[in-house]
Amino acid sequence: MTRPEPLPDTWYSRDLLVLREVARAFGDDPTTTRVDVRAVATALDMDEAAVAAIGETLIDAGFAEGRGTDWGLAFFSKVTAAGRREVGQWPSPDTAADRLMAALEAAVANAPTEEAKSRAKRILEGFRSASRDFIVDVASGVVTGQISGG
Secondary structure, three states: OOOOOOOOOOHHHHHHHHHHHHHHHHHHOOOOOOEEHHHHHHHHOOOHHHHHHHHHHHHHOOOEEEEEEOOEEEEEEEEOHHHHHHOOOOOOHHHHHHHHHHHHHHHHHOOOOHHHHHHHHHHHHHHHHOOHHHHHHHHHHHHHOOOOOO
């Protein structure tokens, strides 16, 4: 028996977009205590019922919390630590690895001298030639304090 084709992506094309918008809305004002489903739907130009259903999925996955009515989710009450890590607001090995690579690319682009640019390029190329797992392991060590700069 052959394995059937995977279903179409819903994480990157839909669910993560909702989570990012909810996190953005909470992040804009730290005193915010709720983000209405309607506001998220409007910001993303999505159907309100679809955002409510996606919200329920995000809550079930532990990325957010919210409250509903008999008709479905009405508002988000918070983005959890897992949700904040997923959207890059809190450190995680994956986001730290992405930021490390972006910082190295910026160091190459903004190097003040050719010597500095050459040195930064060598470091960047070394990381690029390593596996993604290695870069995440290095970033994880920095994030968890197992590797320190001092």
